[in-house]
Amino acid sequence: MDFQLSDDQLAIQDAVAKFFQEEWNSDIRRDALDDGPVKISDEIWQQIVEMGWIGIAVSEEHGGSGLELLTAAMLAEEGGQVLFPSKLCTAFTTAFALDQCQSGDTAALLTDHMTGQQFVSLAVDEANGTFGPENNATAATLAGDGGTISGEKILVPDAECADCFLVAVRLNDSGALVKVAADAPGLTITAMQRIDGQSISSLQLADVPFSSDDILGGTDDADQVLLRTYEFWTTLISADLLGVTTKALEMTNEYAKVRQQFNKPIGSFQAVSHRLADVKVAEEVGRSLLYGACLALQENPDQCFPQVSAAKAWLSDAAAEATEAALQLHGGIGYTWELDVHLLLRQARSHAVYLGDAAYHRKRIGNFITG
Amino acid sequence: MDLKFSEQDEAYRKKLLDWLASSGELISRTMQGTDDSGERNPMQAMRDWQKHLYEAGYVGMSWPKIYGGYEASLTEQVIANEELARAKIPPSLNTVGLTIVAPTMIQHGSEEQKQKYLKRILRAEDIWCQGFSEPGAGSDLASLKTNAVLDGDNFVVNGQKVWTSAGHIADMCVLLVRTNRDAPKREGITYLLADMKSEGITIRPLRNAGGGSHFNEVFFDDVKIPKENMVGELHGGWAIARSTLDNERSGLSGVVALEANFKRLLQLTESASIGGEPAIEDAHTRDQLAQYWIEIEGLKYLGYRTLSEQLKGQKPGSQASVGKLFASKLRQAMAKNALEIVGPYAALTKKSPHVMDRGRWVAGYFDSLGYGIGGGTSEIMHNVIAERVLELPRSVED
Structure with missing residues (x-):
């Protein structure tokens, strides 16, 4: 019984957060809204490749690190927090798909994908x-x-x-x-x-x-490979959404402590603090569901869809709730182009309808419950 | 990451399930209100049941052995709580004694108090109730006014307590009283143990909004409580009460109860109809059911995260308040949804012609509303999360 990140995972998480802090900032995302799709520079992507991230959950047999799928989800979550492009999720997913296959051709493509020679x-x-x-x-x-x-x-x-x-x-x-x-x-x-x-x-x-x-x-095995890949991708996007949720909550929580109105920090007003408490609950439940989805994928990949759908449905809603609360509770400044709140909101709203919206995933669960 | 219990833990689970399987007759006899001597006496039957449960090893699991406990591991406690919640065993008569009084006494009581009371709680020889809330002190518990004056070897207590579950059947009561009116409100409270048969105690049942009478008002009129029944220091009661308030807030066993509620709701959607079709075919109903399923899963995995932290020796912290708030909202949402499905029959009393399932859904709805109040209101849970988890400035002045 251990339903927490391991010490190794926590160490990886720290290193990843540090890397993003040094190499990435959200202004790149703001500029991309005017100038076309956001790009990760070749230098940054090369570092990611060299650090072995793409193969982090790929089996050792196929040249990866063979870590738990949760580790990849954790990286996706860190990416979501700093608004790093979701290309990381794409790269993990196609690596996962190729890793499911045994043929020589796919093994060569997987190696190229992990070493940055090709992108799938x-x-x-x-x-x-x-x-x-x-x-x-x-x-x-x-x-x-x-x-x-x-x-x-x-x-x-x-x-x-x-x-x-x-x-x-x-x-x-x-x-x-x-x-x-x-x-x-x-x-x-x-x-x-x-x-x-x-x-x-x-x-x-x-x-x-x-x-x-x-x-x-x-x-x-084609159908099985497709479905497993879809579940894995959906889980990574859910992890990304969790990162967005966490970041929106953290920003707003800090702001509520320092922003003064009526000679008090606004976080001392229950209209503000209770809404933040609701977001905190949504985040904690979302994190729990994400871990549940990762575990189900790892242990039971052909029957994991209820847990995967639970995480995606919940986090699609939770990320919207958190980013909308962030915009509202920041007040006027929250409605400006200059603040990152709308960037988080945009990512939440885009991912929420990506790979199945909340209603679609609840429909899958409905079919599961009623047999 | 894994959710597996060790072989040793699974063996423990098997032993418990075997015991439950072999206790079927005892359980059904208890449910019918027949006690050990074969008499029809529901209260004695429940006491006898707890004694058997204790002797089998499933009461006082976390307690030290010297006070009659089993010093079971945390995973064993979790397994037992889960399996006992799942099996349809008789409800406990002594929740307050086991979850509030005993942990408080083990932590803060005198050796004499521990020897005198703890074993009697385990065997349900003493049923306890809790005298904390007052008409004027609910969420703001520390503003309580029930007064106690030390006169020789006794405290003399005057005042009124309310929402006292099991007050009408209890032998003993844990009581918070004001012993210093001049001190700041948290520094003038003392923690006492009262014998419910003391002269001057009047108990009046309090009917709740749903029509049930589980609660009582308890009046104290010059009630004498011996000085040795004080827990901890004079005026030091607040910190003692606070240390076990969190015990009221649910863990994984709450998930089992919600799963049972969900199962009943699902059965209702199979038998009831909406617009001439089975409710289970209704798209909105299916969407709602899926949402409840997701939320129960979320609560379950949240429980596993908390348990994992505890197994590593970390304090469970404030996740209890997250779980309490979330679980009561979920319970209410399911209960309201059931009324929608029941449709026009949701307006009927349990005695009315045409009533569905003998009024269970309306009763469940009223019950669910109580969960947002008892053991700390949802508003207070929001405050706890805001202040202790998010570390926001306090919203109320003391």
Whole structure:
């Protein structure tokens, strides 16, 4: 029985926080709102690669560090706190997907991805008004050893630096992730713009060719690999949302101690302090649910969806609650461009509807509860 | 990170489950109100039940052996609390004695008091009640006015206590009294142990909003309490009371109760209908059920985090107040949702024709409202979180 971060994890968390403090600041995010998607400089990304972050939860057999999935989630949370771009979540997720597979091809791609030689992104969400890979309309048809993919993917992260995409498709009435090179014939990448300035694009796939070797996990395990990958990605985005929640609460809590009105710190007024207490409760419950999701993923990856959905549903709401409270309780200054509150709010609102909004995840839980 | 208990702990769980399985007859006899001598006497039956539970090793688990306890490990206590909450065993008659009085006495009592009272609490030979709140001292407990004057070897007590659960059946009472009216309010309070059969004590049942009578008003009219029944120092009662107030706030066993509530609500959605369809098919209802499930999961994992901290020797801190606030809100949300599902029948008394499930849902709704008040109101929980967890400046002057 130990449901806490280990001493090693706490040490990693400290080191990561220190790295972000030295190398990152939120002004980059503010500027990106006017000047196009936020970029992580090559120098910073190179350091991240050299520190071995991308393979942190990849099995040792495939050249990773073999740490718990929770460790990756912890890094995503730290990233969320300092508004570091969620590219880290993308990188962890595709590493996780490739790590599930045994073929020589994917092992080589995973090594390239972990060493920064190539960057692999992934595409799940679609424009058909639904969430979740089970509702994907993008179809792959396979005849013999080859086939084609047609459809459209939206909200695809970090496409401008991707060499390759893992595209979620319907294949033989089941789901699959298929490797598609960024320069594949029939693939058009169009930049979209997210309200928080993070990089997203849409992919138009018109008869994009693939070979059966490009199906992650092969035809037999394809669905399982896709679903596990989706659950893992969703958990990382939940961790990012937890970071945003924590940061919004921390900023507002500090402000409520120093900001004086009516000759008192505003935090001494119950209208202010009780709202902050509610945010604290939401954060504590969210952290608990996130740990629960990480543990379920680690121990029971094919049955973890209720815990994963619980964390995503709760934290999508909690991050909105925390950032809206931050804006309101900072008063006039909270409504300015100069303060970071709106950056956190934008990230909360973007991630809340990414990979399934709260209602979608509650629907999954509803189906689970009622059998 | 893992949630597994050790083999030794699992063996302990098995032993407990075996004991429960072999105690079915005792449990059903107790529930019917039959005591050890075969007489129909519900109060004695409950006392006898606690004695058996104690002898099996499941009362006083955390207490030192010298006072009759078992010195069980923290994980054993958690397992026992969880399994006992899950099994439908008779409710405890002596919650105040076990969770408030005994820990206080073990920490602050004299050796004589410990010897005299602790073992009797374990066997339910003494049932205790708590005389803290007063009509004028609820959330602001330290403003209490019940007065005690030392006269020779006795305190003479005058005043009134309220919300005294089990007051009408209790043998003993832990009492907070004012012994110095001139000192700041927290420095003039003394902690006493009162015999409920003392001359001058009048007990009047207090009916709650839902119609039940679990509470009492207790009046003290020149009641003599011997000096040796003082716990700790004269005027030193406030710190003693504070040290065990947190014991009232729930842990993992509260989750088991919420899970049971959730299960009943789920069953209701299967049998009731909304707009001519089974409620369980209703999209809004499904969304609400999912939300409750999420929140119970959250509370459970929060409990595991707290337990992990305790296992590493850290103080549970203020997570108890987070859990208390969250659990009472959740309980209320579920109870209100049940009324929506029950629909027009939610307006009926339990005796009315057409009433659903003998009025259980309306009764549960009234019960849920009490959870936001008893053991520290939700407003006070907000203050505790703001002041002790977020370290915000105090909102009220003392």
